[in-house]
Amino acid sequence: xxxxxxxxxxxxxxxxxxxxxxxxxxxxxxxxxxxxxxxxxxxxxxxxxxxxxxxxxxxxxxxxxxxxxxxxxxxxxxxxxxxxxxxxxxxxxxxxxxxxxxxxxxxxxxxxxxxxxxxxxxxxxxxxxxxxxxxxxxxxxxxxxxxxxxxxxxxxxxxxxxxxxxxxxxxxxxxxxxxxxxxxxxxxxxxx
Amino acid sequence: xxxxxxxxxxxxxxxxxxxxxxxxxxxxxxxxxxxxxxxxxxxxxxxxxxxxxxxxxxxxxxxxxxxxxxxxxxxxxxxxxxxxxxxxxxxxxxxxxxxxxxxxxxxxxxxxxxxxxxxxxxxxxxxxxxxxxxxxxxxxxxxxxxxxxxxxxxxxxxxxxxxxxxxxxxxxxxxxxxxxxxxxx
Numbered sequence: 001x002x003x004x005x006x007x008x009x010x011x012x013x014x015x016x017x018x019x020x021x022x023x024x025x026x027x028x029x030x031x032x033x034x035x036x037x038x039x040x041x042x043x044x045x046x047x048x049x050x051x052x053x054x055x056x057x058x059x060x061x062x063x064x065x066x067x068x069x070x071x072x073x074x075x076x077x078x079x080x081x082x083x084x085x086x087x088x089x090x091x092x093x094x095x096x097x098x099x100x101x102x103x104x105x106x107x108x109x110x111x112x113x114x115x116x117x118x119x120x121x122x123x124x125x126x127x128x129x130x131x132x133x134x135x136x137x138x139x140x141x142x143x144x145x146x147x148x149x150x151x152x153x154x155x156x157x158x159x160x161x162x163x164x165x166x167x168x169x170x171x172x173x174x175x176x177x178x179x180x181x182x183x184x185x186x187x188x189x190x191x192x
Numbered sequence: 193x194x195x196x197x198x199x200x201x202x203x204x205x206x207x208x209x210x211x212x213x214x215x216x217x218x219x220x221x222x223x224x225x226x227x228x229x230x231x232x233x234x235x236x237x238x239x240x241x242x243x244x245x246x247x248x249x250x251x252x253x254x255x256x257x258x259x260x261x262x263x264x265x266x267x268x269x270x271x272x273x274x275x276x277x278x279x280x281x282x283x284x285x286x287x288x289x290x291x292x293x294x295x296x297x298x299x300x301x302x303x304x305x306x307x308x309x310x311x312x313x314x315x316x317x318x319x320x321x322x323x324x325x326x327x328x329x330x331x332x333x334x335x336x337x338x339x340x341x342x343x344x345x346x347x348x349x350x351x352x353x354x355x356x357x358x359x360x361x362x363x364x365x366x367x368x369x370x371x372x373x374x375x376x377x
Contacts, residue, residue: 079328082307084307085307085309086303086304086305086306086307086308086309086324086329086330087241087303087304087330089306089307089330090303090306090330090331090334093331171232172231172232173232174232174233
């Protein structure tokens with residue numbers, strides 16, 4: 001088990017590193033819980049309902065000079081969907097929405113990164129409910145620098161909109177609730 | 193008025209609770225299946241589950257009293273005409289029905305309270321969550337809630353058919369004594 005994990009991580013870092021020789025690899029700080037995958041959807045058109053996926057992991061590479069070489073990969077455990085309401089979360093996990101028994105994982109893997117204004121446009125393949133479609137996230141570097149414990153960190157917030165129907169989620173929540181905004185707000189710890 | 197059970201007769205309290213729970217169970221079974229299929233914009237989308245949970249809490253109270261009542265006022269002894277197989281079978285069916293009903297009531301409670309929220313009983317008062325945050329609690333409790341309900345449907349139908357068999361074929365008072373008739377043997 002340990003060996004498998006190590007191998008997986010090694011392969012993952014090789015893949016991440018493959019983009020550029022100078023780009024640094026960052027592992028999402030799940031251990032310290034400085035990482036959030038949130039989503040929001042309009043309720044009836046009158047308010048925002050926020051939720052999160054509590055269990056996910058991933059990493060990114062970041063080269064300030066050449067962002068086009070950057071790569072991002074995040075894997076989400078969909079059973080961890082949480083909106084602070086037991087019955088709603090059970091409903092969201094059911095086949096009417098995320099169908100988590102059949103599709104326990106969602107993921108985002110970047111395919112291209114381009115500079116856009118003072119931010120980055122991160123385009124990639126987003127897989128949800130077993131459906132993979134291209135998705136562009138608008139990302140912004142929140143900040144970066146040395147941390148007080150001898151490490152180096154960089155944090156991003158990225159957001160993008162998905163249509164539920166595009167991902168095979170056909171349960172109708174009303175005209176104002178066809179789209180969900182996905183917000184990935186993470187801090188990465190640079191790998192040595 | 194015969195309120196308590198006697199060795200030869202079911203008292204009114206046992207009779208009333210038996211039919212009350214039987215009626216409530218089937219009403220709740222129908223309500224439960226119906227409410228989970230409601231669309232988000234249906235006027236009953238919130239009201240039906242609220243009703244389901246409130247009634248469930250009341251049925252739980254009745255079932256606790258029913259269980260206690262068996263000790264306070266034990267039910268009449270089985271009819272002398274019953275064979276050993278009938279006695280064992282009916283004892284088993286009653287145990288399954290009691291355990292099953294409590295399982296449904298408790299699993300239902302564990303669905304709604306899985307993330308710590310209380311259950312409101314008709315808005316009169318709240319039942320707080322006690323056990324919550326377990327891994328996949330609402331989903332597992334939900335599966336148990338549904339399938340044990342189907343199990344109760346099957347066992348209770350058999351229980352009813354057996355009572356009808358006693359009434360029409362054996363021509364004894366098994367069924368009518370659950371309507372309060374006194375036995376004369």
